[in-house]
Amino acid sequence: SKWAIVRNAFSQNAYLNYTFCRFTPDGRSLIVQNLSDDIRIFHISPEGVLSQTGQVKGLRGNITSLAFSPDGKHVLTTHHGQNMRYWDLATGKVVHELPRLGAARYCKSCFINPKGTQALGCDGGQLILYELQSGRPIQRMKVSDTWTCPVAIAPDGRRVLVVVLASRLVMWQTLTGMASPPTEGSGYIYSVRFSPDGKYLILTRERQLEVWDADQLRLVEKFAASGGSISDVMAIAPDNKHVALVSGVGCDTLQVFRIPDSGR
Secondary structure, rough: OOEEEEEHHHHHHHOEEEEEEEEEEOOOOEOOOOOEOEEEEEEEEEOOOOOEEEEOOOOOOOEEEEEOOOOOOEEEEHHHHHHEEEEEEOOEEEEEEEEOOOOOOOOOEEEEEOOOOOOEOOOOOEEEEEEEOEEHHHEEEOOOOOOOOOOEEOOOEEEEEEEEEEEEEEEEEEEOOOEEOOOOOOOOOEEEEEEEOOOEEEEEEOOOOOEOOOOOEEEEEEOOOOOOOEEEEEEEEOOOOOEEEOOOOOOOOEEEOOOOOOOO
């Protein structure tokens, strides 16, 4: 296989029930959240060893996605059942909140433009354009008839991937409002992410992780992680070669996978 486990970063009793993880833009650190809503920041050594360097408390609600400001000092996060939040990474202080569409709806994916002036949020049913500094909604676009499905916004903000019928993929072009035909598929999709270069999609099903070509919506590779079940907690490093994945029956194992150079 082209995929190899670099390191099982945590043992079964070290940091149970992961709910979120994401690499920092430089790929040197990993942001992790657990069921207690604690956010911890870990440095990743060249050998794959993780050591805690920071911790943020007080941000209630499980994080579902995260986008960094251009300077890397602030982050925009979407939360299960709550508004999006724009906050200081060093202190955890919330600068302001971006409103959701209704009491029962919340954004699952977010994006900040390169200038740091606007943000996108998607709840699976609508794509919303916000003015970042004020949190004011500017424009909306319908992308699905349901808001419960997994979604992902491309790194350049020009495409939105929406999972329909629990197992099929549809790609929307944000500038034209055009959508691709749904792919064929079987097996419930828990989560989906774009690679940082926008070329690939990484998605998780119940017992396997899949790599898709984002332009052609074509399956490239799939593999099963150790520990049995795979959760929806997954992150892709900026180098496009590493994936952090939570697996195990109790979502208690954090693994970092590496794709060796393969000409892709």
